[in-house]
Amino acid sequence: MLTPVFLFAGQGSRYHGMGRWLCGADPVLRDALDFLDAVVRDVRGDSVVAAVHGDGHGAELPMTRLSFTQPAVFMVGCALARMLRARGFEPELVLGAGLGEVVAATVAGMFDPEECLRSLLDQVALFEAQCPRGGMLAVLADAALVDRDPALAGAHLAAINAPDDFVLAGPADRLDAIERHLTASGVLCRRLPVLFPFHSPLIDGVRGAFTKLVGALTPRPATIPLICGTTGAEVHHRDPDHFWQVLREPFDLSRALEPLLARDDLLFLDLGPSGSMADLVRARLPRGSRSRVLPLLFPFARDEVLYQAVLDTRSAIAAPTRRTEVTAMTVETPAAAPATPGDGFDVDVFPGQGAQAEGMGRDLFDRFPELVERADAVLGYSIRGLCLEDPGRDLRDTRYTQPALYVVDALTWPAALQEGGRLPDYLLGHGLGEFAALFAAGVYGFETGLRLVAERGRLMGQVTGGTMAAVSAVDADLVREVLRDSELSGLDIANCNAPTQTVIAGPADAVNRALALFRDKGARCAPLNVSAPFHSRYMAQAAQEFGRLPMAMPFGWKPSGSARMSGSRPWPCAAAGTSAAESTAMPPAIAAPSPRRRLRVSRAGMGHLTPRKGRGENAAGGLRRAGPIDTVAAPACTPFEAGWNERAGVRAGRERTPRRILQARAA
Known part of the structure; x- marks a missing residue:
């Protein structure tokens, strides 16, 4: 049985339209939002719900006005908690980061919701009148870089999410300069949609007024244990100085999560707007843990799917029987080392061309309608119609194959996140699949990847x-020998999929002549379902043209959480514009087999690498033939959350620091 834990994210987790479906479908949540929205209207005459749900904007447009974001995050978190408790989910404890800790304290009973919301509105007026403007910058690097690199001077460490994932706060002009410097140095970074330098000494000028506002709140004892995201310790009393520290000091969630992750009987439920806390927790789940992590909301998933996934866990919920004893970790507590090949690690694999088949993505398109709509807008045709019906028999044409496979591969990533299990340590893409792996790692957003793939398909289709x-x-040695001795110099070795499987590419008549020779040598030969000799010299001109395109595209890791970045350490060349071209023309040199590596493949690969086999056998068989690592394959993730989309969210190793990209080529 599992025990619920409620998680609450901070400022940067909000987005337009968050919770819109739930507001219409669940009367408990709707009543809670209406009640709190009436408080806002009473105080200042406008409606937060109308601003969030009724302005026609989608999740892709950042919300930056503090006057809406601060109350919106609070209202949504409180309403989701009330909804879940009405459905039988009684938390054993609550945990929040930044503003999320104020929500958690309210859910724990420490604050009255109406009184706290009125105080938050007063705090908004205080910040806007007296706080200097600035911002926050998420950086994928060791936090020690703050001390090592003098170019980061003038900014302050605001949060540490993982050993190679931190957030800076500072004046906007300094963050602009730092962002340029880090980008030029090859360090991934991204500005968060926050207009104030929270969690830094730059806001010290409002301390007195802030603590006075918090001190005016009616003191109430907590009825549920509240864990502080800043210190990792349990909070017992409403202390204005404590909540000032929550706003002012940098936080390190590993201290709060460590004692919880030592258990394997918890159901972590993310009640933040965008599932960012779920990313951080899921990424740190120990291998073999029975604990689960589920979000309630996600910008590019259907609320009803996430809602039902949470409700489906009710049969596994244990009645609360004990308090969790929480011991704060000190800063000196050493973090676990990242996973190495000797430790064994999980890899999610995205397949390339040849894996396509009519019907792929059938169970994904309805789950992510906004992403499907965006794909249709980019491509100018229905991706659903192409994949499910293929009326023009276009799936064999690389101009259509590549966008179709990319979309299906990409949708499997948020679908896998919805399961709530442990995230992979590494991501690997095979040919075209590397573009989906880069998307899942957060190197670029969904549309950027699709535009790259569509142009790649157009050029290769020529x-x-x-x-x-x-x-x-x-x-492969025998293959090379036959090609050499038979004067088939016009053929290239395109892929080395396994020690005994090689792919050749070249003119069709030469390929057909070669296959007859290989069969005479006892080989099994199979033409591939492709329209051109990919990964060969014949792609050189297309690769040269394509290589110029990524330089004009918006690369860069795109988080959507507040001082939260579950990012990755993606392929260093990706931002330089070389890797994409190489993936078009270069033959992959496949890694040596390792029995320590467990692989999972995306739904497209599971369903179509070896379509005649059953699901479990399909996974292992498909990987052994088409993948670079010969291992026992775990079942594929079935079709959350986040950190994907224009964000990133996977951690690797025992500390579960983010996804890393494995190249299916020699360096």
Whole structure:
């Protein structure tokens, strides 16, 4: 049985339209939002709900006005908590980060919701009148960089989410300069949609007025244990100085999460607007843990799907029987080392061309309608119609194959996150699949990746008269020998999928002649379902043209959480514009087999690498033939959350620091 824990994120987690479906579908949540919205209207005459739900904006447009974001995050968190408790989810404890701790304290009974909301509105007026403007910058690097790099002077460490994931706060002009410096140095960073330098000494001027506002709140004892995201300790009393520290000091969630992750009987429920806390917790789940992590909201998923996934866990909920004893970790507590190949690690694999088949993505399109709509707008045709019906038999045409596979592969990532299990340590893409892996790692957003892939398909579609074929049951040396001795110099080795499976590419007539020779040598040969000789010299011109495109595209890790960045350490070349072209023209040199590596594949790969086999056998068989690592494959993630989309969210290693990209090529 599992025991619920409620998680609450801070300022940067909000987005337009958050909770809109739930507001219409769940009367408990709607009543709670209406009650709190009436408080806002009474105080200042406007409606937060109308601003969030009724302005016609989508999740892609950042919310930056503190006058709406601060009350909106509080109202949504409180309403979700009331809804869940009405459905039988009684938390054993609550945990929040930044503003999320104020929400958690209210849910724990320490503050009256109406009184606290009125105080938050007064705090907004205080911040806007007396706080200097500034911002926050998320950085994917070791936090020690703050002390090592003098170019970061003038900004302050605001949060540490992982050993290689931190947030800076500072004046806007300094953050602009630091962002340029880090980008030029190859360090991924991204500005958060926050207009004040919270969690830094730059806001010290409002301390007296802030603590006075908090001190005016009626003191109430907590009825649920409240864990502080800043100190990791349990909070017992309403102390104005404590809540000032929550706003002012940098936080390190690992101190709060460590004692909880030592248990394996918890159901972590993220009640923040965008699932960012779920990312951080899921990324740190120990291997083999029975605990689960689920979000209630996510910008690009259907609220009803997430809602139902949470309700489906009610049968596994244990009645609360004990308090959790929480011991604060000190800053000196050493973090676990990242996973290494010797430790064993999980890899999610995204397949490339050849994995496509009519019907792929059937169970994904309805789950992520906004992303599907955006894909249709970019492509100018229905991606659902192409994948499910293929009326023009276009799935074999690389101009259509590539966008279709990218969309299906990309949608499997948020779908996998919805499951609430442990995230992979690494991501790996095979050919075209590397673009989906880069998206999942947060190197670029969904639309950026799709535009790159669509242009890649267009350029590669201009190459005609060639094909590819897989040669199995013989090693690559024999393949090279046959090509050399038979004067088939026009053929290239395109892929080395396994020690006994090699893919050749070149003119169609030469490929057909070669296959007859390989069969005479005892090989098993299979033409591939592709329209051109990919990963060969014949792609050189397309690769050269394509190589210029990424330089004009908006690369860079895009978080959507507040001082939260579950990011990755993606392929260093991605931002330089070289990797994308190389993935078009270069043959992959596959890594040596390792029995310590467990692999999972995306839904597209699971369903279509070896479509004649059953699901479990399909996974292992497909990976052994088409993937670079020969191992026992875990079942694929079935179709959350976040950190994907224009964000990133996976951690690797024992500390579960983010996703890393494994290249299916030699360095």
